[in-house]
Amino acid sequence: MTTQRKLLPRSFYQRSPEMVAHHLLGKVLTHHYRGEELSGRVIEVEAYLGLTDPASHAFIGKTARNAVLFGPPGIAYVYFIYGMHYCLNVSCLPDGEPGGVLFRALFPLKGLSTMARLRGLAENAKPKQLTGGPGRLCEAMGISREAQNGIDVTRHHSALQIFDDGYEVKTITATPRIGISKAAERPLRFLLTSP
DNA sequence: GTGAGGATCGTCT
């Protein structure tokens, strides 16, 4: 089971957000936080298509906030929402074409006690309480806009990276996206049914 | 167990 883990290359992200979202399930998100490794398996994501998707931040055109989505693929896009939460995305498609994938939930693997502390929870907190939700997983992983927006997740020395550890994905379920008001009916949310 | 409402601020009009 413990095969060598491989850092996902930029070409992995240079595809449509739907494809990238689909293939990101089961991969491992890792953040080097103050000398400690925090990591979790990706179990829920959503695709945001760009100029053709009214729910996407990129739909309105390029602005200071969403510039990362219009840049090269494989870059972390972190934004602040509702005055209290951060959400983590990774950019997709070639340079110049906007698109991204939102990380909605992880299954925590390493650094559980640090995650619990960052979330303000007890050591024995359930995975869902720790990293089940876009805002929660950012808090648990120590991710903020100032520090992580614009980071290249395909570089070997990046604080934020995504690996393939050989985990075999069994069943993927597609459902409508959560918490949006426009184009809410499109099935662009993907999740693993058995982590 | 389920549902309503509040917190709180960066970003765009």
Added chain:
DNA sequence: GACGATCCTCACA
């Protein structure tokens, strides 16, 4: 000046 790719708490059943 309005609103949002959310989360938490507190009623009520």
